[in-house]
Amino acid sequence: DAGVTQSPTHLIKTRGQQVTLRCSPKSGHDTVSWYQQALGQGPQFIFQYYEEEERQRGNFPDRFSGHQFPNYSSELNVNALLLGDSALYLCASTRRGGSYGYTFGSGTRLTVV
Amino acid sequence: TQLLEQSPQFLSIQEGENLTVYCNSSSVFSSLQWYRQEPGEGPVLLVTVVTGGEVKKLKRLTFQFGDARKDSSLHITAAQPGDTGLYLCAGAATGGSEKLVFGKGMKLTVNP
Numbered sequence: 046d047a048g049v050t051q052s053p054t055h056l057i058k059t060r061g062q063q064v065t066l067r068c069s070p071k072s073g074h075d076t077v078s079w080y081q082q083a084l085g086q087g088p089q090f091i092f093q094y095y096e097e098e099e100r101q102r103g104n105f106p107d108r109f110s111g112h113q114f115p116n117y118s119s120e121l122n123v124n125a126l127l128l129g130d131s132a133l134y135l136c137a138s139t140r141r142g143g144s145y146g147y148t149f150g151s152g153t154r155l156t157v158v
Numbered sequence: 159t160q161l162l163e164q165s166p167q168f169l170s171i172q173e174g175e176n177l178t179v180y181c182n183s184s185s186v187f188s189s190l191q192w193y194r195q196e197p198g199e200g201p202v203l204l205v206t207v208v209t210g211g212e213v214k215k216l217k218r219l220t221f222q223f224g225d226a227r228k229d230s231s232l233h234i235t236a237a238q239p240g241d242t243g244l245y246l247c248a249g250a251a252t253g254g255s256e257k258l259v260f261g262k263g264m265k266l267t268v269n270p
Contacts, residue, residue, distance in 0.1 A: 087246050103257070141256070146191055147258065149200030150200050152200050
């Protein structure tokens, strides 16, 4: 049974560009959350999607947007990239109403130069 | 804003030693989760505690949730090199929200 799958694993972008990261949740999970983890820090919540709608949002600017598809997969889009956006982006899935705990993917390492 | 403070932030010990990691907040959480993360990987869930005062054991790991659901601890007995990694605590806010607030983590190195 596949866990959470993220693509790509690594990405290098130039400042000002736009990037799209993708996530397939674990089978049976319907809720997807995105986190940003800077080097040496714990993950920070970006937003959460359920039933194709953004349900919660963390303290991130509008340059960060997302989408959830009918098959529960999700995308994270970041526009006008800044050097400070360089981080590991983690996708986590869970089943709403199920037991507590998330399954995380291995992340996408984004480097902005 | 809910914050979780973890201590210590770094720990380097010898194989066989015991250690305790603390996770503290001024906020109440509906549940507290502990994750372990290895370099280049995502966090892996170790345990979830939901009841104040709850104690859970996972082999050599003992997790405790504070009575007031504001703090938690992780105790590792007879640490092994395979325990090396980043240990993260994460709180789920009250009110049924599933957003997680993470601490900065404790980087543990167990030397053989």
